[in-house]
Amino acid sequence: MTVREWDPRTAPDSDFQNLLGALNAALAADLPDDPPWRDDHLREYLAETMPSERRVCWVAVDDDGVLTGLVTVLLLGGIGVLEVLVHPRVRRTGVARRLVATAARRVFAEGFSSIGAEVVGGTPAVAFFESLGFEREYVETRSVLRLSTVDWLSLGEMARGIAAGYRVEYFPGGPPDDMLEAYAMAKAELRDSDNGDLDLRPSSYDARRLRESLNVLHRRGMTPHIVLAVHERTGAVAGLTEVVVPVQRPTRADQYDTIVVQDHRGYGIDRAIKARMLFELRSAEPRLTEVQTWNAQSNVPMLKVNAELGFQPDREWCEYGADVGELVHRLENV
Ligand SMILES: CC(C)(COP(=O)(O)OP(=O)(O)OC[C@H]1O[C@@H](n2cnc3c(N)ncnc32)[C@H](O)[C@@H]1OP(=O)(O)O)[C@@H](O)C(=O)NCCC(=O)NCCS
Known part of the structure; x- marks a missing residue:
């Protein structure tokens, strides 16, 4: 050898x-x-x-x-x-x-x-x-959601269960240029919450780096899908969730960052954006059968929402x- x-x-x-x-x-x-x-x-x-x-x-x-x-x-x-x-x-x-x-x-x-x-x-x-x-x-x-097990009727209720004053929007391929700044600001919230990991999967927190990383993602054969909750009065991104479908295994998507900005917690945003994402994926990615995501055991609220959506814990990811x-x-x- x-x-x-x-x-x-x-x-x-x-x-x-x-x-x-x-x-x-x-x-x-x-x-x-x-x-x-x-x-x-x-x-x-x-x-x-x-x-x-x-x-x-x-x-x-x-x-x-x-x-x-x-x-x-x-x-x-x-x-x-x-x-x-x-x-x-x-x-x-x-x-x-x-x-x-x-x-x-x-x-x-x-x-x-x-x-x-x-x-x-x-x-x-x-x-x-x-x-x-x-x-x-x-x-x-790591938890895995099989789309065949999703109760689409109750998912519809979750998608609609967001407080007044927020608009939920879907962007296939990534956020548009005019939203990048607001998007990057919401992502910076995650950087500020130091969770003790090794940063092996770095995120991009400014608009220029974000655009670059989206371009690289596309070139690597990976399609991002983004759902945002926009606070209508200020135009701020109050919450976001990101899913990537790799062309290398198009039946299983990866759900990465889901963030609800501190001031906008408690308004049903987490549930609503994740539920909306599943509806969008169902029509945009017909080959998709599963979505996987990763959570710290200490992130109890996120684990609770994932369980409601039907995610099943699968493996430790270290x-x-x-x-x-x-x-x-x-x-x-x-
Ligand atoms: C993990 C992996 C790379 C190991 O490859 P490998 O060539 O079999 O490893 P090595 O022969 O060099 O093993 C070195 C030592 O690791 C330990 N080790 C490796 N595999 C082991 C096993 N299945 N059980 C117990 N010890 C093991 C042993 O101490 C071994 O030394 P020994 O054989 O003299 O006892 C291989 O199993 C693999 O490709 N897994 C899938 C990919 C993966 O999970 N990669 C890691 C994430 S990046």
Whole structure:
């Protein structure tokens, strides 16, 4: 087995075929209820990043030249974020350890001090990262909603159950330019509520960065859908919810940030925008069958609304972190 640096922008199509095979075999082994990925925009998914970020990749190749593993590290704001994947047929032979050792040396050489990874509970990745000395820093619960179980009649009531003085609007593809400023202000609310996570999935809080990140999302094959609650008297964005449908697995959407601005809490906004989103997704994304979302266990109000909508808790979703210097030292002889 050899490990070499790999550039998704110029790699041959056959590498992406092998990568897709490894990913879907890993999903079948570790997360059998998750939908497989399709051969669509895989290159762009890995090649496109925000201007302020860089992704560096290495692959493991077997003696026949077949790609059997991949590690990517996204270098952003002081932390390197790892993603590592090894085909189940060659697991427990040290492939991932070598890939991570290679990536860690680069992260160290670039002057970064911390390194992190998102790890799904109940999968081999937990024992893998713990064996390398990573520590669990933050845990969320992933929940999944199957659209076939939704009670659309009561969802209609939730969508309408918002106080007077607010207007709910849907924007496929992202908020329009004239709303970006108000949108970014509402998102800044989330940054100010420091929840103790490692910021492995940074959000964009100013209008220019927001526009850039929406453009990158589109180029990566991911379609954002936004529902906003607008406070009619002031024009402020009082609440927002964001869903992304990746073309790589168009049956399952990701619901990311849902925010209700402090002054506008207690008016039914959370329920109303999430319910409206499900109606919009039903018509805009006919292939969609499920929506998944992530919540801190401490976020009791959000968990309550999600349960009312029919989301079922599924897995722990953990952020692991390590000191890069210590990691490089531990993997010195790998
Ligand atoms: C996690 C993953 C990358 C590990 O790949 P791997 O090549 O099998 O890992 P290695 O052989 O390098 O394992 C190194 C050490 O990790 C630990 N480890 C790895 N898998 C383990 C398992 N299933 N059970 C217990 N320990 C395990 C062991 O200590 C192992 O050393 P050992 O085999 O000498 O005992 C692989 O299972 C995978 O691709 N999973 C799916 C993708 C994923 O979840 N990635 C992580 C999120 S970014």
